[in-house]
Amino acid sequence: MNSGIPVQYFLILATVMFFTGIYGFLTRRNLITILMSVELILNSVNINFLAFNRYLYPHKLEGMFFSLFIIAVAASEAAVVIAIIINIYRRFTTINVEDVNEMKF
Amino acid sequence: MINFSYTIWIPLLPFLMFILLGLAGHKLKPKLSGLLGTGGLGIITVLSYITAFKYFFTSEKVDGAYQKITALNFTWLQFTDKLHIDLGVLLDPISVMMLVVISTVSFMVHIYSLGYMKDEKGFERFFAFLSLFSFSMLGLVLATNIFQMYIFWELVGVSSFLLIGFYYQKPSAVRASKKAFIVTRFADLGFLIGILILSFNTKTFDFITLTNPAGSAIAQGGGIVFLGLSVMTWSMIFVFMGGVGKSAMFPFHIWLPDAMEGPTPVSALIHAATMVVAGVYLVARMFPIYALSAPVALNVVAWVGAFTSLFAAVIACTQTDIKRVLAYSTMSQIGYMMLALGVAGYGGHEGLGYMASMFHLFTHAMFKALLFLGAGAIIHAVHSNYMTEMGGLRKYLPVTHITFLIACLTIAGIPPLSGFFSKDEILAAAFHSNKLLFAIEYAVAGLTAFYMFRLYFSIFWGKDTQYHHTPQEAPATMTVPLIILAVGSVFSGIIPFNKLVTSDGKILESEIELMIAIPSVLIGLLGIGVAYIMYRKESAIPDRLAATFKYGYKWAYNKFYIDELYLFVTKKIIFRYISDPVAWFDRHIVDGTMNTIASVTQNFSFRIRAFQSGQLQKYAFVFITGAIMLAILFIYLWK
Amino acid sequence: MASIMFILFSAMIIVFSILTVTSRKILRAAVYLLFVLVSTSGLYFMLNYQFLAAVQLTLYAGGIVVLIIFSILLTSHISQKFESSGWKKNIFSAIAAITGAILSIITILDYRFSATNEAAKEVNMRLIGKSLLSVDYDGYVLPFEVISVLLLAAMVAAIVVAKKGAPKTIGLPKINQE
Numbered sequence: 001m002n003s004g005i006p007v008q009y010f011l012i013l014a015t016v017m018f019f020t021g022i023y024g025f026l027t028r029r030n031l032i033t034i035l036m037s038v039e040l041i042l043n044s045v046n047i048n049f050l051a052f053n054r055y056l057y058p059h060k061l062e063g064m065f066f067s068l069f070i071i072a073v074a075a076s077e078a079a080v081v082i083a084i085i086i087n088i089y090r091r092f093t094t095i096n097v098e099d100v101n102e103m104k105f
Numbered sequence: 106m107i108n109f110s111y112t113i114w115i116p117l118l119p120f121l122m123f124i125l126l127g128l129a130g131h132k133l134k135p136k137l138s139g140l141l142g143t144g145g146l147g148i149i150t151v152l153s154y155i156t157a158f159k160y161f162f163t164s165e166k167v168d169g170a171y172q173k174i175t176a177l178n179f180t181w182l183q184f185t186d187k188l189h190i191d192l193g194v195l196l197d198p199i200s201v202m203m204l205v206v207i208s209t210v211s212f213m214v215h216i217y218s219l220g221y222m223k224d225e226k227g228f229e230r231f232f233a234f235l236s237l238f239s240f241s242m243l244g245l246v247l248a249t250n251i252f253q254m255y256i257f258w259e260l261v262g263v264s265s266f267l268l269i270g271f272y273y274q275k276p277s278a279v280r281a282s283k284k285a286f287i288v289t290r291f292a293d294l295g296f297l298i299g300i301l302i303l304s305f306n307t308k309t310f311d312f313i314t315l316t317n318p319a320g321s322a323i324a325q326g327g328g329i330v331f332l333g334l335s336v337m338t339w340s341m342i343f344v345f346m347g348g349v350g351k352s353a354m355f356p357f358h359i360w361l362p363d364a365m366e367g368p369t370p371v372s373a374l375i376h377a378a379t380m381v382v383a384g385v386y387l388v389a390r391m392f393p394i395y396a397l398s399a400p401v402a403l404n405v406v407a408w409v410g411a412f413t414s415l416f417a418a419v420i421a422c423t424q425t426d427i428k429r430v431l432a433y434s435t436m437s438q439i440g441y442m443m444l445a446l447g448v449a450g451y452g453g454h455e456g457l458g459y460m461a462s463m464f465h466l467f468t469h470a471m472f473k474a475l476l477f478l479g480a481g482a483i484i485h486a487v488h489s490n491y492m493t494e495m496g497g498l499r500k501y502l503p504v505t506h507i508t509f510l511i512a513c514l515t516i517a518g519i520p521p522l523s524g525f526f527s528k529d530e531i532l533a534a535a536f537h538s539n540k541l542l543f544a545i546e547y548a549v550a551g552l553t554a555f556y557m558f559r560l561y562f563s564i565f566w567g568k569d570t571q572y573h574h575t576p577q578e579a580p581a582t583m584t585v586p587l588i589i590l591a592v593g594s595v596f597s598g599i600i601p602f603n604k605l606v607t608s609d610g611k612i613l614e615s616e617i618e619l620m621i622a623i624p625s626v627l628i629g630l631l632g633i634g635v636a637y638i639m640y641r642k643e644s645a646i647p648d649r650l651a652a653t654f655k656y657g658y659k660w661a662y663n664k665f666y667i668d669e670l671y672l673f674v675t676k677k678i679i680f681r682y683i684s685d686p687v688a689w690f691d692r693h694i695v696d697g698t699m700n701t702i703a704s705v706t707q708n709f710s711f712r713i714r715a716f717q718s719g720q721l722q723k724y725a726f727v728f729i730t731g732a733i734m735l736a737i738l739f740i741y742l743w744k
Numbered sequence: 745m746a747s748i749m750f751i752l753f754s755a756m757i758i759v760f761s762i763l764t765v766t767s768r769k770i771l772r773a774a775v776y777l778l779f780v781l782v783s784t785s786g787l788y789f790m791l792n793y794q795f796l797a798a799v800q801l802t803l804y805a806g807g808i809v810v811l812i813i814f815s816i817l818l819t820s821h822i823s824q825k826f827e828s829s830g831w832k833k834n835i836f837s838a839i840a841a842i843t844g845a846i847l848s849i850i851t852i853l854d855y856r857f858s859a860t861n862e863a864a865k866e867v868n869m870r871l872i873g874k875s876l877l878s879v880d881y882d883g884y885v886l887p888f889e890v891i892s893v894l895l896l897a898a899m900v901a902a903i904v905v906a907k908k909g910a911p912k913t914i915g916l917p918k919i920n921q922e
Contacts, residue, residue, distance in 0.1 A: 004747045010787075011852045013754045017761050017780075019845040024765025026726050026837035032816055033770060036777045039808065040761055043784050046800075054791045056857060058864035061875060065884050067796055071803050072891045076898030078808045082815045083906035089819045090908075097721050104719030726837065733844045740851065 010051035017044035031085045031095040035078065042074045109159070109176035112194045115152050115204065116247060118145050119239040126236060130229030139222075142232035143215040146208065146239060153201075153208040160201045161605055170610030173197040173313050178249050187308065193249035195312060198606040199389050199463060203246035206470045207379050209593070211239050213586035214374040217478050220582030221370055221485060231271060231368070238264035242379050246386060250310035251300050254387070258296065258347065261383060262289050265375050269367040281363035288360040292350020299343030303394075306336055316393040318451060318609070334401055341395055341402035345388060345409075352384025352439050355413040359668050361436060365428040369481030372428060377435050377477050378470040385442045385466055392459060392608060396451035407447020407538075411545045414440025416665070418552035422559065423662040426490045427480050430560050431473070434516070437549060438469050444546065445531040448538035449608060456608030457615055458538070461530030464602040468523040471597050472515040475590035479509040482583055483564060486576035492560060496567035501576040504584045506565050508591040513561045515594045517554035517629040520622075523598030529622045530602075536621055550625055554632025562640035749790055756783040768825050770816050778809045795872055 017040055024037030046067040053063025089095050122145040130138045164174070178193030215235060222231055241260035248254035263286075270282030304310050306329070314320055329336040348354070353361035364376050375381070388395065388406055395403040414437045421433035442462040449458025482505045487495055499506040515524035528550065535543040578584065603613040639646045651658040660666065716727075757780055764776040781804040788797035865871070876888050 005750050007857055008852055009750065009754070012849050013757060013787075015845055015848040015852065016758055019841040019848075020758070020761040020765055022729060022844065023837050023841040026722050026729070026840070027834050028765065030770060030820070032812060032819070033765070033773055036773060036812065037765055039777060039804070040764065040780065043781065043804075047784065047787060050788060050791050050793055050796065054793075056859050057862075059860065059862035061865065061867065061871070061882070064793055064796055064867065064872075065875070065887070067793075068799065069887055069891050071796075071799055072895060075803055075807060076895050078811055079902040080898050080905065082811055083902040085815055086818060086906045095819050100721075101719030104717055722833075726840065729844070730840050733840060733847060736844075736847060740847075 007051055007055040010047060010055075014044040014047040014051070017041075017047070029096050029098055031088065031097055031100075032082075034097060035081050035085070038081075039074065039078070042070060046070055109156065109174060109194070109196055111152070112156055112176045112196065112247070115149050115156070115208075116194075116240050116243040118149055119236040119243065121145075123233050123236040123240060126229050126233035130233055133229060135228035138229035139215075139219050139232050142236050143212070143219060145236065146212045146215045149239070149243070150208040150212040153204040156196070157201050157205050160196055161198075166610075169612060171198050171605075172610070175249055175313065181253075190252045190310065191250055192253050194247045195249040196247075198610060199386065200246045202463060202467060202606050203386060204243065206467055207239065207242050207246065210378040210470055210474045210590075211235070211242075211374055213474065213478070213590055214370045217373075217481070217583050217586045218368075218370040220580045221481055222368060225368075227271070231268075234264055234267045234271070235371075235374070238268065238375060238380070242383075245383060248312070250312055251304065251315065251391075252310045254390070255293075255296060255300055258351070258383065258387075259293065261380050262286060262293065262351070265289075265364070265380055268371040268375060269364045271368055271371065272366070275366065277363075278366040281360075281366040285360035285364045288357055289350040292357045293347050295343045295345075295350075296347020299340045299345075299347065302336060302340035302343065306340070312390065316391065318393045318397055335399070337394065338399040338401045341391065341399040342405055344391060345384075345402060345406055348384030348387045348443075349409060350384070351387075352381050352443070353436050354384065354409050354440065354443060355416055356667070358413065358417070358436055359664075359671055362429045362432045362664070365426070365432050369428065369477060369484060372432070373474045373477030373481065376432065377473040381435060381439055382442065382466050382470065385439060385446065385462060388443065388446050389459065389463060392446065392449075393451055395446075396449065396608070403447050403449075405447075407444050407542060410440040410443025410445075410447055411542050412440070413437070414444060414549045415545050415552075416440075418549045418556065419661050420664050421556040422552060423658060425493050427483065427492050427495075427560060427564065428477070428490055430492075430556060431476055431480060434476075434553065434557065435473055437553060438465070438473065438516070441528070441531055441546065441549070442466055442469070444542060445534050448534050448542060452609040452611075454613065454615075456613055457530065458534035459608035460602055460606060460613050460615070461527060461534050463606045464600075465527035465531055467600070467602070468515070468527045468594070468597050471590055472512045472524060472594040475508060475512040475587060475594055476516070478583070478587055478590065479505050479512060482579040482587065483509075485579055485583070487572065492563040494570065495564045496570040497565070498576060499565040502565075502578050504578055504587060508587040509565070510561060511591045512594055513557045516557050517633060518550060518625055519629055520626060521598065522595055524594070525622075525626070526598035526617075527602075529617055529625060530615065532625055533615075533618050533621050536618075547625065547628060551628040551632040554629040555636050558633045558636035559640050562636055566641055568643045746790065749786070753783045753786045753790070756780070757787075770820055771813070774809060774813050774816060777812070778805055781805045781809065793867060795867065795869060 021037045021040035021044065024040065025034055028034050028037060049063040049067045049070070053060065057063070085095055088100055092100055094100070122142055126133075126138050126142060133141070160171075160174075164172070166172070174196040176194040176196050178191050180189045181192045182190040184190075215232070218231065218235065222228055225231065238261065241257050241264055245254055245257035245261055248257060266282045266286040269285050270278050272278045300310075303315075307315060309315060331339055334342075350357040361376060361381065365372055367376070395406065417433040417436035417440060421430050421437065424430045424433060442465050445458040445462035445465065447458070449456055449460075449462070451459075482502065483495070483498065484490055486502055486505075487498070489495065511522070515522040518525045518528040520526075532543065532546055532550070535546050603615045607613040638644075639650075663669075716723075760776045760779040760783070764773050764780060767773040767776060781800065785797040785800035785805070788794075788800055875882055876884050879885050
């Protein structure tokens with residue numbers, strides 16, 4: 001099924017997605033959109049894992065299980081992050097990351 | 106063996122009193138704190154007398170010589186097995202004698218101060234400082250080793266500084282206290298160097314070991330020669346330098362006249378009777394080393410003493426501030442003592458000078474304290490220090506007048522007062538040693554009589570001065586010490602010092618040598634007679650004399666410009682050519698380096714402080730950029 | 745066929761990723777994210793990881809995106825438009841991202857990937873279940889247990905952190921409140 005597509009394509013796709021996530025992480029102000037960027041980054045990594053697994057080590061399952069665990073971690077991370085965002089919103093009445101800068105000099 | 110361990114309380118009690126008055130003095134009523142201080146000193150006086158009695162009359166003698174008794178000794182600072190500093194109490198004839206002198210004079214001064222310092226601000230502070238001084242002085246004379254002595258030596262300097270500057274609102278007093286401290290401190294540097302050389306060669310601080318004439322300490326170090334003198338001689342000269350500073354000998358005498366800015370009781374106690382003789386005591390304490398191992402140093406002592414006594418006596422003849430006259434007189438008398446030590450030898454009849462010096466120290470403490478306290482009473486009554494503003498006071502101050510007269514006669518060496526005996530011994534010792542020194546001392550004896558009676562006649566006789574308010578005799582707290590000290594001055598001459606305090610502890614046979622005694626009395630009388638003619642009534646003679654010896658008089662009046670010389674050397678030479686460049690270097694190079702580092706760091710931190718912005722995304726940006734850069738570096742540039 | 749699917753999915757992923765991070769309406773961004781995730785699961789199908797694709801769909805698309813949308817509703821006005829962030833920031837971030845991307849892509853293209861000749865293992869549910877509970881060399885029971893503990897901890901943490909009325913022990917300190 002995958003014979004026609006070189007592995008590099010998957011990797012390039014993942015790279016583009018990854019750096020899009022990075023760009024979002026650096027530019028978005030809203031904490032929730034930052035969270036979305038992080039999800040993008042995680043997904044790109046997942047794609048990488050699976051592509052490697054399928055193309056280079058098809059007799060093993062490490063990549064798949066890693067992706068599985070990453071999805072689980074991402075889920076718990078999202079839950080905690082959203083709890084934190086809600087807490088920050090209560091305290092600062094904003095979730096703009098630039099306004100949450102108590103930890104400065 | 107008698108137990109002397111209680112003597113630890115003699116220095117300790119004033120110390121406790123100092124702590125008490127110093128810490129809680131402002132909470133007590135001034136009168137109470139004064140009485141406390143005086144009471145403490147009273148106890149010490151009693152203890153000292155008991156100690157003296159027990160030591161001189163009941164302690165065992167070996168070979169007919171008084172023994173040095175270490176009543177108490179403990180290691181205070183242990184550096185190594187061999188190097189340790191002890192504190193303790195050493196009893197020997199001179200320390201016991203000094204105990205008596207210090208406690209008596211100090212007690213008298215305490216009582217006197219109750220009256221003199223009444224209603225002064227800082228009354229309790231004054232008594233606290235007096236207690237501190239008593240503590241340090243007693244610790245000094247009881248020291249078992251030279252380092253303990255040095256510690257207390259400095260403490261004495263500090264308390265002297267505090268007491269001279271007692272009127273700290275008066276700029277002149279502050280100046281004087283600084284001057285005294287710096288000058289004596291400078292001299293103490295020599296003392297410290299001397300101690301170091303001495304103990305390096307002898308491997309001990311302990312007095313008993315050091316001054317044992319048969320011991321090994323004295324023999325050591327004699328072989329090493331530096332600049333033509335043995336190391337021992339050098340060390341003893343350096344040690345003597347400390348004595349020169351404390352005892353206000355030439356050339357470190359400049360602080361003493363200025364120290365008269367302090368309250369008069371302080372002058373009596375510290376700058377006449379006790380502290381200034383510390384130098385004499387020091388030489389006496391180290392005497393066996395001087396006599397047996399460093400005769401050149403002893404010669405130095407003799408000549409410095411002789412020169413100072415003459416020099417100070419000449420200046421004393423021209424001064425008009427009565428306390429300054431007395432200060433110069435003190436210098437002159439201490440010069441006498443130094444001279445007597447300088448011409449003495451160790452043991453036997455050679456030791457006459459040593460005995461005479463101690464004897465004179467004792468009697469001088471009595472009559473000079475009396476003179477100062479009398480001067481204090483006069484100043485108290487007249488509110489002036491200058492004898493030109495006094496005259497005819499005998500009618501107003503009868504008690505002071507009589508006691509002052511006794512003191513003047515004593516210092517002039519008129520028999521049978523105590524000064525006669527002690528001075529005679531000194532003259533005899535000088536006569537047997539060096540005729541030139543003897544001649545100087547003869548001249549000084551005459552000068553002494555002259556300037557003392559100049560003082561006496563100008564104050565109590567002379568012109569009838571009109572006073573703003575009639576001078577009144579001082580209260581009993583002030584006159585009683587005067588009377589007691591007058592009695593002491595009259596009768597202390599009969600104390601058989603030749604049996605008690607001698608260089609080797611044995612009895613010294615001495616008698617009054619008429620060939621020396623009679624001329625000395627005569628020259629004293631001559632001095633008195635001249636003073637009588639010149640100052641008994643108002644007369645033009647002094648002015649004419651001053652005009653005749655215009656330059657001499659001017660030089661003496663200005664103390665031979667020694668102060669100016671010092672100022673010139675320090676300000677014009679040391680400050681300008683050494684201190685200023687050093688200060689410049691310190692301020693610009695040393696400080697500058699540090700300041701530059703500090704300000705660069707500060708500026709830099711202010712610049713980079715913005716990095717710590719609290720902006721999450723900035724951090725992330727920096728992190729990612731850095732990661733990318735590292736990746737570039739490692740993948741492409743670092744092949 | 746496969747390449748068409750791949751082009752389709754990758755195009756969707758790239759376009760919606762970019763839209764996710766640039767959209768100025770937050771709810772739209774969330775929806776774009778959803779598209780990205782769905783496309784990703786399509787890629788997983790393409791790679792023959794059906795189970796993982798299903799997990800991706802349920803957990804990401806069904807769980808996390810819903811969670812995100814809930815939190816958006818809690819904290820923002822849906823109609824609210826973000827003011828665009830500063831152009832400087834955008835430019836520099838873009839430069840960094842593009843540089844990084846180019847760097848990675850060059851590296852990827854440079855590298856000679858070598859595949860093994862081993863026969864591919866068929867991934868079916870039985871194998872996954874056995875592997876997850878196996879203690880063998882190929883077993884994943886330890887990470888499985890760890891991840892279960894992590895999930896529990898995250899659940900508890902989320903509740904505690906988000907709970908109202910307990911700011912004394914958690915959240916930011918009160919120092920600057922006065």
